[in-house]
Amino acid sequence: MKQFFLASILAGALALPAVAADYTIIAPANPGGGWDQTARSIQTVMQEEGISSNVQVQNVPGAGGTIGLAQFASQSKGNANALIVGGYVMVGAILTNKSPVTLKDVTPIARLTGEYEAIVVPAASPLKTMGDLVEALKKDPGAVSWAGGSAGGTDHIAVGLIAKAAGVDPTKINYIAFSGGGEALAAILGNQVTAGISGYGEFEAQVKSGTLRLLAVSSAERLEGIDAPTIKEGGLDVVVENWRMIAAAPGLSDEQKAAVSADIEKLAKSAGWQETLKTKGWQDTYLAGDAFAEQLAKDISSTETVLKDIGLVQ
Amino acid sequence: MTKGNTPSNERRRPDRAALAIAVFLAGLAGLIFWDSSRLARINSYSGIGPSTIPFVIACGLLLLAAWTVFEALRGDFPERERQEIAPVVWIIGGLAAQMLLLKSFGFSIATGVLFAAAAAGFGRRKLWFTIPAGILLSLGIWLLFAGLLQLSLPAGPLEHLFW
Amino acid sequence: MSTFEFLLQGIVVAAQPMNLFYALIGVTLGTAVGVLPGIGPALTVALLLPVTYKLDPGGSLIMFAGIYYGGMYGGSTTSILLNAPGESASIVTALEGNKMARAGRGGPALATAAIGSFVAGLIATLALAFVAPFVVKLALVFGPREYFALMVLAFVTVSSAFGDSTLRGLTSLFIGFTLAIIGIDQLTGQARMSFGIPDLLDGIEVTTLAVAMFAIGEALYIAAQGDRGPDKIETVKGSVWMTGQDWARSWKAWLRGTAIGFPIGAMPAGGAEIGTFLSYAAEKRLTKHPEEFGNGAIEGVAGPEAANNASAAGTLVPLLTLGLPTTATAAIMLAGFQQYGLQPGPLLFATNPQLVWGLIASLLIANLMLLVLNLPLVGLWVKLLTIPKPWLYAGILLFATLGTIGANPSVFELGMLLTFGVLGYVMRIFGYPIAPVVVGLILGPLAEQQLRRALAISQGDVTVLFTSPIAAVLLAIAAAALIVPLILRARGRGEVLSQLAANED
Structure with missing residues (x-):
């Protein structure tokens, strides 16, 4: 794993079109985070499955991925060997950071994995069901404090959507943003807040050991192996998925785009990738082509609406 | 660095460099005031919005600027070594x-x-x-x-x- | 099997010759990368983690532990020798450690850091093994208001420990606060003091600021003295090793540092830096040689280094017992554990005892290996300082920028390094202390966020800040720490105290 960004671009530009393309994947986050892990898993699987002989990962951290996105859009134009990992968090970050570069400036290829939001309360909480929580929220929105990730992120958006669906003014929610999942989880476990919201994986161990009570998950259907209703079942039409995707550079020809899409499809269908998903506990939510484009457009517009409702975007 | 701050008996003339520092601090405070005035007023149950703490810090900087002027006029700043x-x-x-x-x-x-x-x-x-x-x-x-x-x-x- | 048998079994596995070899490689690699200013253990582990994948679980776990400890120790080495802190937790080490190195006592400084790290790592890892479940219960009692009180205490103790002029110390602190505002406000997502520059949205990187102000600022200042300074630093005065007096002064500091660092590391929002600040302040208060503080007091290296390592082990308490990654390093360790099939969480000790104890045993072995590798090297490291000044400082600048480029290869980051380097230089000219700027940048945002969270949960009721017993006690200690020196000063001892509280530079 030699991280030679410029080297590989140069090599890529000079090399004759070969059967197996070399790729450089930008992980728009620090090493260790979700996007970085996704990028590095793609790297490993692509090389092991022979989809590409040489894959580099470069970290360009910052501002919810928008810095990496901006750099990628401007420096990789027309380069079919450049890829970037991204996700739903980017959609919100682009809006709250007023980023001049958006997902329209790159070529989204496919959604690869995703995670659903889970709503939990401490085991000692008097709230037993999602219904109880919504009741409390309706009675006094300020008295229900929600612990979750950064302001304007997936967790915050989900709470805004829940409030809206329950007929509560989304600007009145008492959302307490914590940095990183760990701190929020500590606040929930320590009974500092009413409820917690985050990706299910953050809470899984605590839910299984009984220290947290899982009230609902944000998927459309009940999830396999998770004993909890969906938010939808409680009568609130809220489905939130924190997905991760891979995108290619802007300005690609149709053939180039098709070649990248084919490689990514090969990746997503490979045994190595399925194995990786299992060990990392990621859901397989592969979605490509027009279906993904449509989903993406829907997510962007609904996110913009809810961020305006919460008051984070003017 | 020189061991400064020994109260000097003879009155020195106002320390210009120290006055410049005071201006810098006040300018920094002004920058914060200007920046935080542009932030959206976000309803928060804490009663402390995104601009509250910057406002407090800017006020602190203004006080420090005033204090710096005072010390500069009294000549309380330490001697400085000649810089090449x-x-x-x-x-x-x-x-x-x-x-x-x-x-x-x-x-x-x-x-x-x-x-x-x-x-x-x-x-x-x-x-x-x-x-x-x-x-x-x-x-x-x-x-x-x-x-x-x-x-x-x-x-x-x-x-x-x-x- | 009992706890003890599990641990013994783990140690037997970890002490096999092949595993010891892996530990040695891990420590060497970790030290090599961790020694770069600005690249702390988190980044070191992230960069080198793939190296461990190729080994069997036992071997990779132990190499991983080695990389982790090596990365941590590497940071202290540059702090002491080059005044360029490798990570935020070794900033305090630079204060006294570099002064010692300049006075020809780099050997004892490196040795007390290494042995202190070892002692603290040993005690804290054993504490992790035996009292983790109790410590974690205590840590969870800490909510936003308790953290806020802890920050207030940290501010008070730290500000009293730096510099000889209240005005200049406070000014430095407020410059740190101002820098801390820059970036996205965590609680509302608003961009503050960013002026539309995307690179500023994530705020100022603590290590960039520290490396710039300490290493580059100082290189500029020394260069500006022209030929006045001596061409070479006197590298070895007395023994390269710790003398009997060094030992006598170090061992209590190690133990105190461990006692301060471990619980603070175990708190989900504690952070290793805070432990080092508190330890430094404690050593300065308790020392019998106050005149040496600011000029290279060995306690000021021994205590914070022990606190740093103890709090790193403390971080593992919430990680292993709750699955809570509370620092960047812990988050990367979590990713590493998953690679070995370890799913941290409340059930881990029950469902997967072999791996947990294997990990703890690996940490103990890696800790020992670090000492074995580094103590003999102390003499060699100190020789670095015999390099003539032009080459030495050119090398310091080279490494300072290398660390920044390696962490984030962006022109903007280098621009910040230069800007803050110049700021650090100017502040040195006018006798402003540097450390409070860094303290303000680290603690400022923590205090603000915890205060706002506490008040949001209480819906604006300020009295909650005082009604929790823990918060009340912490605030009372803070008040005492602020008032007692005032009383002492009023009694006339203050004159002596402030004379002795040596200058920053």
Whole structure:
């Protein structure tokens, strides 16, 4: 794993079109985070499955991925060997950071994995069901404090959507943003807040050991192996998925785009990738082509609406 | 650094540099006031919005600026040692050169220039020797850290000879 | 099997010759990368983690532990020798450690750091093994208001420990606060003091600021003295090793540092830096040689280094017992554990004892290996300082920028390094202390966020800040720490105290 960004671009530009393309994947986050892990898993699987002989990962951290996105859009134009990992968090970050570069400036290829939001309360909480929580929220929105990730992120958006669906003014929610999942989880476990919201994986161990009570998950259907209703079942039409995707550079020809899409499809269908998903506990939510484009457009517009409702975007 | 702050009996004239520091602090406070005035008023149950703490900090800076003026007029600031400008210019120039050369010329050349400029700042001005030496040293470091230890350091024409 | 048997079994596995070899490689690699200023253990582990994948679980776990400890120790080495802190937790080490190195006592400084790290790591890892479940219960009692009180205490103790002029110390602190505002406000997502520059949205990187102000600022200042200073630093005065007096002064500091660092590391929002600040302040208060503080007091290296390592082990308490990654390093360790099939969480000790104890045993072995590798090297490291000044400082600048480029190869980051370097230089000219700027940048945002969270949960009721017993006690200690020196000063001892509280530079 030699991280030679410029080297590989140069090599890529000079090399004759070969059967197996070399790729450089930008992980728009620090090493260790979700996007970085996704990028590095793609790297490993692509090389092991022979989809590409040489894959580099470069970290360009910052501002919810928008810095990496901006750099990628401007420096990789027309380069079919450049890829970037991204996700739903980017959609919100682009809006709250007023980023001049958006997902329209790159070529989204496919959604690869995703995670659903889970709503939990401490085991000692008097709230037993999602219904109880919504009741409390309706009675006094300020008295229900929600612990979750950064302001304007997936967790915050989900709470805004829940409030809206329950007929509560989304600007009145008492959302307490914590940095990183760990701190929020500590606040929930320590009974500092009413409820917690985050990706299910953050809470899984605590839910299984009984220290947290899982009230609902944000998927459309009940999830396999998770004993909890969906938010939808409680009568609130809220489905939130924190997905991760891979995108290619802007300005690609149709053939180039098709070649990248084919490689990514090969990746997503490979045994190595399925194995990786299992060990990392990621859901397989592969979605490509027009279906993904449509989903993406829907997510962007609904996110913009809810961020305006919460008051984070003017 | 000099051990300052011993109350001096003779009255010195107002310390201009210290007054400049006061102006800087007040300017910083003004910048914060201006910036936080543009922030959206976000309803929060804490009663403390995103602009509250910056406002408090800016007020603190204003107080410190006033205090600095007071000490400057009393001549309470410590004596300063004479500063030579040339070495400082060499080093700052070296850092700036590295910054500008890094992307296009790669790590070794950019850092080699910095190395030579820093050495020049400390009196070794034989650039015909220090620049190549710096580039060679940087290349060795690049090979060690980027090649062996997988740190991502920008590569340029020189690095491509090896990879 | 009992706890003890599990641990013994783990140690037997970890002490096999092949595993010891892996530990040695891990420590060496970790030290090599961790020694770069600005690249702390988190980044070191992230960069080198793939190296461990190729080994069997036992071997990779132990190499991983080695990389982790090596990365941590590497940071202290540059702090002491080059005044360029490798990570935020070794900033305090630079204060006294570099002064010692300049006075020809770099050997004892490195040795007390290494042995202190070892002692603290040993005690804290054993504490992790035996009292983790109790410590974690205590840590969870800490909510936003308790953290806020802890920050207030940290501010008070730290500000009293730096510098000889209240005005200049406070000014430095407020410059740190101002820098801390820059970036996205965590609680509302608003961009503050960013002026539309995307690179500023994530705020100022603590290590960039520290490396710039300490290493580059100082290089500029020394260069500006021209030929006045001596051409070489006197590298070895007395023994390269610790003398009997060094030992006598160090061991209590190690133990105190461990006692301060471990619980603070175990708190989900504690952070290793805070432990080092508190330890430094404690050592300065308790020392019999106050005149040496600011000029290279060995306690000022021994205590914070022990606190740093103890709090790193403390971080593992919430990680292993709750699956809570509370620092960047812990988050990366979590990713590493998953690679070995370890799913941290409340059930881990029950469901997967072999791996947990294997990990703890690996940490103990890696800790020992670090000492074995580094103590003999102390003499060699100290020789670095015999390099003539032009080459030495050119090298310091080279490494300072290398760390920054390696962490984030962006021109903007280098620009910040230069800007803050110049700021650090100017502040030195006028006798402003540097450390409070860094303290303000680290603690400022923590205090603000915890205060706002506490008040949001209480819906604006300020009295909650005082009604929690823990918060009340912490605030009372803070008040005492602020008032007692005032009383002492009023009694006339203050004159002596402020004379002795040596200058920053």
